[in-house]
Amino acid sequence: MNALVTEEKIPLAHDLASTSPRAEDGGRRLGFLLTLPAQILVLFIAVFPLLMQLYISLTDWSPLDGVSWWQAYGSWNSFANYTDLMGDTRFWNALGRTALVMAICVPAEFLLGLGLAILFMDDFAGKRVFYSIMLIPMMVVPAVAGYMFFMLFQSGGPINDILSTLTGQPITLAWLSNPTTAMIAVMIADIWQWTPLMFLILLAGLVGVPEDQVKAATLLGASWWQRFRTIVLPKMKTIIIIALAIRVIENFKIFDTLYIMTGGGPGVATETISVYIYKVTQNDLIWGYVAAIALVILIVLSIVVSLAISRMNRKEA
Incomplete structure (x- = not known):
């Protein structure tokens, strides 16, 4: 009781x-x-x-x-620096090249990183060894990576030797002296170095996908693509947005590797916004104008981050 x-x-x-x-x-x-x-x-x-x-x-x-x-x-000159900036064709061209690098490198890094992350979800012989090898590029100091690719893309470098072997004809292309091929070389270097970061972030997202939902869809007869499109991708959207936002911001700041490889040249063919700011700061010493450029870039990046955060909030809601 x-x-x-x-x-x-x-x-x-x-x-x-x-x-x-x-x-x-x-x-x-x-x-x-x-x-x-x-x-x-x-x-x-x-x-x-x-x-x-x-x-x-x-x-x-x-x-x-x-x-x-x-x-x-x-x-004091009030807003004169900002007025001059709006009419500075070299600034807009540098911003356009930065956007070009971002538009090509970020999707390439994402697709390669996602493919590798999916591959590493399965068990295979030597997985841990390959996993360690995969992370090496992102551990390399950008200045060292820049010097390495500078040597690779010389007219007598290994890249031309490989192409000569594959084509059976002598190739002595001066990659870094041609405006088009110089930009391609810079993009290859960026993709090589930062695909592992995208791979690491996306692999963490894949690991977090509930296995029971994937197994249930498999038992119901869903194909691999159907499972990936309807279960895996929706669960990874927040991780994907974060990964893309990180790489977009980092591409705006690309400097070390590019400057060592080309110095922004030939001419201004590979001059991105970071290289342009550096040259104006060091050569012209117009620091008021440089401060205006930096604030404009800060506003642009803030808008990008705000859009990414708002999109994540919509997905979570």
């Missing part, structure tokens, strides 16, 4: 106090104080440099002026 009797728990005074509005306000204040050092750090690391860059972009300041950046108000 006693086993059927339940005791009613009487709330204690400290339990009631812990849920009172005063206690909640105290908890919020404590949380704010605990996170205050991190907020101040973020302010100096992110917000302060951004405001400094905005300030400099509204001036004609250069380190050759002999004054510090905070005294740049003496060369």
Whole structure:
């Protein structure tokens, strides 16, 4: 009989106090104080440099002026840098080349990475060894990769030797001296180095797909493509968006490998936006104009990230 009797728990005074509005306000204040050092750090690391860059972009300041950046108000020009930027054909051409690299390299890296990720979902002999080999390119320092591909694409380099063997005719193509082939060489280097990153991200997404749903679809007679299209892809959409967003942002920043391979040449044939900013910064020393360029690129990348995040939120909702 006693086993059927339940005791009613009487709330204690400290339990009631812990849920009172005063206690909640105290908890919020404590949380704010605990996170205050991190907020101040973020302010100096992110917000302060951004405001400094905005300030400099509204001036004609250069380190050759002999004054510090905070005294740049003496060369105030309002929005003249942004007006000049809109009519700068070299800037727009560099932005177009960056978009071209992004439009070719990102889909190629995605398709290759996805294919390899699907392949590595199955067990086969030497899987761990091949997995380790697959990750080597992304571990190579971009400057080293640039020098390596610079040597590969020389007129007397291994690439021409392989093509000569395959065609049976001597080929001495100067890849990096031709505007078209130089851009192709840069894209090949980028795809080689960053396909492993796409492979790693997509493989993590494939591992997270529920096996029971795939097995159930198999028992119901669904083909591989039907299972992939209706089950695997929907489950991976968030991972895919993240992977594509990362590579789009990184392609906007492509510099090390490209600059060592071509220096942006021949002429300006492979001059992307990062190389253009570097040249204007180092050669012309027009830092106010460079700050304006950087802010415009920041806005473009912020829009890309915002679209990716909103798309992920729609998929999750």
